Amino acid sequence: MTFLLAVTDFSTGEGVYPASMAVALARRLGYDCVASWDQGLHGWPRLREEALAAGLTPLLASRFTWRGMDFGALPHTDRGYAELCRLLTDQAHGREGDPPRDCVLLAETLEGQEYLTREGFAPYLLAHARNQVEAMAGAARGLPAAAPQVLRFRREAGLELHRLKRAMALRSTVARVEPLWEARDAAVTRASWETRFPGADPAITRATEGILEKARAWRMHWGDWVMPRPVCARDLDLDAELQSRLRQGIPKRYAAPPPGLEARIELELELIRRKRFAGYFLAVHDIIREARATRTCGRGSGAASIVSYLLGITNVDPIATNLMFERFLSDARVDPPDLDVDFAWDERDEVIASVFRRYGRERVAMVSNHVYFKPKGALRDVALAHGRPEAELKVLARFIRGWDEGMKGIQDNPAWAPILAQAEALRGHFHQLSVHPGGTVIAPGALWHHVPFQPAPAKEGVSITQWDKDGVEDYGLVKIDLLGNRSLAVVRDALGVLGDRAPAPLHWNPRLDPATQDLLARGDSMGVFYVESPATRQLQQRVGKGDFETLVIHSSLIRPAANRWIDTYVKRNRGEETYVPSHPVLGSLLSDSFGVLVYQEDVVRVGMAMAGWSHEEADKLRKILGKDDCSVKLPLFEARFREGCAGRGIPPAVVDEVWDMVRTFRGYSFCKPHSASYAQVSFESAWLKAHHPATFFAAVITNQGGFYAPIAYLGDARRHNLVVRGPDANQSEWAFAAEGDRGLRVGLMAVKGAQRDEVEALLEDRGRRGPYGSLEELLERVPLSVPTAEALGSGGAFDRWAPDGDRTRLLWTRLGGIPEGVRPRPTDPFDRAALELELLGLTLEIHPAALQRARHGGAPHRAADVARPGHQLRFWALVVAEKTVRTEKGDLMQFVTFEDETALCEAVAFPDAYRKRRRPFRVGDILPVAGKSVRQDGLVVLEVA
Structure with missing residues (x-):
């Protein structure tokens, strides 16, 4: 009996089959065992999953190159698996390693067989089609051979795809590349194999059967959790240490411990003891302490834990906020704990580096992302492999709309038909590895006991696992997400500037501040973390509430498929629709959200309460809703849900209503602890905007920390009565900065063409020796290059020494020659605005829309006029946000946010209006807008003509 060695698309530059196709072919060819046969174990978790689903036995194996020769290995013990992982890890890091x-x-x-034999190993010769005669000759000399079938391709189309991938990997063309395989390497059926070898050499058959028996007998570790351990854990009672650290955390969190605290602590600690999770919590706590980060935000389901809160991993009190601990941990839950911690974006890399230093590079790796071909990349790579010129590809890229939306303008061109067909054949194929945004695994010993790891692309000193997030978690490695967040840096920097004016953290609760709540209720939240998108701002305006609980609901309720239920929620909240629960269960579970499912926990709760499921069963539905294959598996859960509800006598109409809400959780959704954690940061951001807007906007723009471009934030700053002042060699820092309560100074970072190292040298000198009295003095003290001096001069940083505004003459005199491209400071404010837009990407005095209106006219209205419904309007505006969507009929339409000096306004271009335009609205466009202001869903919006 034989088995199949499958080369998949994870063999970059070789494999032509994704795991699902390889497994399907294995079944069709008659095999009941399939092994991975890639260079590395990248594709093993996916092949394993597909094989088990198809009823085949998956066998772990890998190819490797050693001393210039090609080999493969099938482990049959835990030690053998660890040694294979170690070899693959060594080779990925440039070390030879040992077989x-x-x-x-x-x-x-x-x-190769003879070489390994001399080295003390007992290898088999792989008797595939190409070296069958050689194998039998070796067997005659006493060298063992085995003949598992190798699946590289099946038909001629597969060989052509292999040739294409080879060309792509080598950055060559199909016409020039030499393929690794030949036509005779095509896979054969199991029946064909069995007629090929037994009569020729029974020893080959016996060897193959023996290998299969040995490999099948080994049971690989899979699914048992592998927990990190803190560095100090050698002789430490981890449970006692965890309890001690919690006690230290109580006075840091509570002036007076609330009722129920001790009971909640003991409940969680007992579960953590039973599941032996103490080391995990201690390791995460150590990471945060070692990082010494100024601000963190623990989020995700872990924010439901009082242990996480008292350790300082999370920042929202789960008792006061009524967070569901079982969403994080329970006896029934089979998933490991998952703690996500955000750090300021510019501190995150150092946090990860400190983890590698603390635990050692043999124990730590970040998780990889498996990146699959996207339409543009696939078409580009295929076209280049066929020798098409780069200029042609840039033109064609405009026609690509996505795998499902087609490649319009290309299909009808016969010359492109074969290239398009091959590009579409790459759909679903593995392309390359990237680095997960923050997922990190820490093993209790050497990580290669569990998974191979390799250097991360373009990330010095960091390794990544060969498996992606799903593979790592399915194996049992517990992932810690260490993520970067720009808004934490915004809050950090703004509070740092405020100094003594900032409130003391223990007594600061921005949720209770009336001005902050009022700002959020108005939807005045541009720049405010997590709640500044047009959809969220509009929802805030429609409901008109700015309290914490409402904000938590709203930040979870905004989901692509939830529009109908958002409208229902708004009407019930405003009292426009009487809310009577359609079933008592909904009344008890969803009273805060007026009967609308908001959080992932709501899906779990209705599954348990209505269908009679266990927590574990209901949580499976929650997880399926977030998976790529949701559309395949969801109907099975729907049938079970309906059956369970029927058994409990719940009317079909109620079941229909609830299941319609459940479907809105497809794609992505949030748990309440996650939204509550982010809402805490939202309130901190909103407090800063309400009380210290200049400091707030300076921090937002400097950290690039928001939904919008800097020019849009400057527009909002002006609407909040701030004065924007230009760059100045004696006043500006690198970053944007507040000047008093109402001034906002542009940072030198905005000056295009100025080299950062030179600017920082200027700032260091100014800070050490004082401001500059003249440009001559500046240039004597700081050796600026001509390009940097010209850029600073053009951007206005030297205007204090050119009172007549003649920047050209100023620099000509000081630099000893004609400065190229330096123009005088215009006297006309509109000309100044045009130059500022060109040189700084922003305007200081005049909004870009006002600039265009002054130049071109023809727009009698302003964005603020949209607030009065029923009028036909024409005005100039800057596009600051847009979202293109499809209607239920498949037509394209667009939601757009426009801005001028008077207001922001929301607009919609319905399909007819969208089709009339030459191209969609794009962020950064400054253009005339026409349409009618109408009242829609409680708000006034512009319907674009």
Whole structure:
């Protein structure tokens, strides 16, 4: 009996089949065992999952190159698996490594077999189609051979795809590349194999059967959790240490401990003891303490834990906020704990570096992302492999709309038909590895006991696992997400500037501040973390409430498929629709949200309360809703849900209503602890905007920390009565900065063409020796290059020494020659605005829309006029946000946010208006807008003509 060695698309530049296709082919060819046969174990978790789903036995194996020869290994013990992972890890890091013991070793050539034999190993020669005669000759000399079938391709189309991938990997063309395989390497059926070898050499058959028996007998670790351990854990009672740290955390969190605190602590600690999770919590706590980060935001389901809160991992009190601990941990839940911690974006890399230093590079890796071909990348790479010129590809890229939306303008061109067909054949194929935004695994010992890891692309000193998030978690490695967040830096920097004016953290609760609540209720939240998108601002305006609980609901309720239920929620909240629960269960579970499912926990709760499911069963539905294959598996859950509800006598109409809400959780949704954690940061951001707007806007723009471009934030700053002042060599820092309560100074970072190292040298000198009395003095003290001096001069940083505004003459005199491209400071304010837009990407005095209106006219209205419904309007505006969507009929339409000096306004271009335009609205466009202001869903918006 034989088995199949499958080369998949994870063999970059070789494999032509994704795991699902390889497994399907294995079944069709008659095999009941399939092994991975890629260079590395990147694709193993996916092949394993597909094989088990198809009823096949998956076998772990990997190819590797050693001393210029090709081999493969099938582990048959835990030690053999660890040694294979170690070899793959060593080789990925540029070390030779040693062939693994406790593995069946297969040599691709007789020469390789003889070499390994001399080195003390007992390899088999892989008797595939290409070296069958060689294998039998070796067997005659006493060298063992085995003949598992190798699946590289099945038909001629597969060989052509292999040739294409080879060309893409080598950055060559199909016409020039030499393929690794030949037509005779095509896979054969199991029946064909069984007629090929038994009569020729029974020893080959017996060897193959023996390998299969050995490999099948080993049970690989899979699904048992591998917990990190803190560095100090050698002789430490982890549970006692965790309890001690919690006690230290109580006075830091509570002036007076609330009722129920001790009971909640003991409940969680007992569960943590039973599941042996103490080391995990201590490791995360150590990471945060070691990082010494100024601000963090623990989020995700872990924010439901009082242990996390008292350790300082999270910042929202789960008792006061009524967070569901079972969403994070329970006896029934089979998933490991998952703690996500955000750090300021510019501190995150150092946090990760400190983890590698503390635990050692053999124990730590970040998680990889498996990146699959996207339409533009696929078409580009295929076209280049066929020798098409770069200029042609840039033109064609405009026609690509996505895998499902087609590549319009290309299909009808016969010359492009074969290239398009091959590009579409790459759909679903693995392309390359990237680095997960923050997922990090820490093993209790050497990580290669569990998974191979390799250097991260373009990230010095960091390794990544060969498996992605799903593979790592399915195996049992517990991932810690260490993520970067720009808004934490905004809050950090703004509070740092305020100094003594900032409130003391223990007594500061921005949620209770009336001015902050009023700002959020108005939807005046541009720049405010997590709640500044047009959809969220509009929802805030429609409901008109700015309290914490409402903000938590709103930040979870905004989901792509939830529009109908958002409208229902708004009407019930405003009292426009009487809310009577359609079933008592909904009344008890969803009273705060007026019967609308908001959080992931709501899905779990209705599954338990209405269908009679256990927590574990209901949580499976919650997880399925977030998976890529949701559309395949969801109907099975719907049938079970309806059956369970029917058994409990719940009317079909109620079941229909609830299931319609459940479907809105497809794609992405949030748990309440996650939204509550982010809402805490939202309130801190909103407090700063309400009380210290200049400091707030300076921090937002400097950290690039928001939904909008800097020019849009400057417009909002002006609407809040701030004065924007230009760059100045004696006043500006690198960053944007507040000047008093109402001034906002542009940072030198905005000056295009100025080299940062030179500017920082200028700032260091100014800080050490004082301001500059003249440009001559500046240039004597700081050796600026001509390009940097010209850029600063053009941007206005030297205007204090050119009272007549003649920047050209100023620099000409000081630099000893004609400065190229330096123009005088215009006297006309509109000309100044045009130059500022060109040189700084922003305007200081005049809004870009006002500039265009003055130049071109023809727009009698302003964005503020949209607030009065029923009028036909024409005005100039800057596009600051847009979102293109499809209607239920498949037509394209667009939601747009316009801005001028008077207001922001929301607009919609329905399909007819969208089709009339030459191209969609794009962020940064400054253009005339026409349409009618109408009242829609309680708000006034512009319907674009």
